[in-house]
Amino acid sequence: SQTIHQWPATLVQPVGSPLSLECTVEGTSNPNLYWYRQAAGRGLQLLFYSVGIGQISSEVPQNLSASRPQDRQFILSSKKLLLSDSGFYLCAWSYSGSSYEQYFGPGTRLTVT
Amino acid sequence: AQRVTQPEKLLSVFKGAPVELKCNYSYSGSPELFWYVQYSRQRLQLLLRHISRESIKGFTADLNKGETSFHLKKPFAQEEDSAMYYCALKKTDKLIFGTGTRLQVFP
Numbered sequence: 147s148q149t150i151h152q153w154p155a156t157l158v159q160p161v162g163s164p165l166s167l168e169c170t171v172e173g174t175s176n177p178n179l180y181w182y183r184q185a186a187g188r189g190l191q192l193l194f195y196s197v198g199i200g201q202i203s204s205e206v207p208q209n210l211s212a213s214r215p216q217d218r219q220f221i222l223s224s225k226k227l228l229l230s231d232s233g234f235y236l237c238a239w240s241y242s243g244s245s246y247e248q249y250f251g252p253g254t255r256l257t258v259t
Numbered sequence: 260a261q262r263v264t265q266p267e268k269l270l271s272v273f274k275g276a277p278v279e280l281k282c283n284y285s286y287s288g289s290p291e292l293f294w295y296v297q298y299s300r301q302r303l304q305l306l307l308r309h310i311s312r313e314s315i316k317g318f319t320a321d322l323n324k325g326e327t328s329f330h331l332k333k334p335f336a337q338e339e340d341s342a343m344y345y346c347a348l349k350k351t352d353k354l355i356f357g358t359g360t361r362l363q364v365f366p
Contacts, residue, residue: 148333158352178352180353182356187268188358189265189308189345189357189358190345190359192353192356195353203352228319244293245349245351245352245354246293246305246347246354247308247347248305248354249302250302250304252302
């Protein structure tokens with residue numbers, strides 16, 4: 147069966163420090179991969195998505211970047227965190243060609259201090 | 260621009276009362292709409308899709324193209340329905356989510 151992992155579960159980082167959040171999927175090949183930020187009152191904001199290795203689409207220009215170094219690995223990064231980067235980050239996957247049913251990870255709570 | 264609007268942040272009802280979670284969309288073309296749900300301490304998951312016209316856990320949602328709406332309904336709410344509900348619109352390889360409505364069902 148397919149599973150999706152995210153780590154870390156929680157993270158507290160100072161302003162200006164780098165960030166790396168990792169997401170991996172098991173049990174499927176060539177999935178679509180997604181990074182979202184979930185904020186109270188703002189819903190789910192799609193940050194990046196990828197339909198294949200090295201293919202990244204950015205939805206919101208900001209302080210973050212994403213990479214897909216392997217088929218089932220999706221990384222969210224920042225060189226210098228801002229206070230406004232605090233939030234709950236969700237990774238999700240879907241079958242290639244079937245983006246409507248997405249399977250979400252447990253999320254990472256990021257607090258920038 | 261494509262957009263999904265959920266006007267209510269919070270909806271509170273008593274057990275047994277009818278529930279309607281509102282969702283409006285803007286989309287040029289033939290829309291595909293979905294409802295996702297997140298129960299406490301669980302992951303966000305797909306509840307239903309308009310194409311299948313199915314009832315899941317007693318919930319139904321009808322696409323009304325004239326009113327550009329896709330409201331989620333249940334005739335008799337249960338306490339276990341308490342959760343966060345998101346309406347979503349499919350656009351090529353991605354979903355556009357609304358801001359969500361928290362449903363609280365009181366005993």
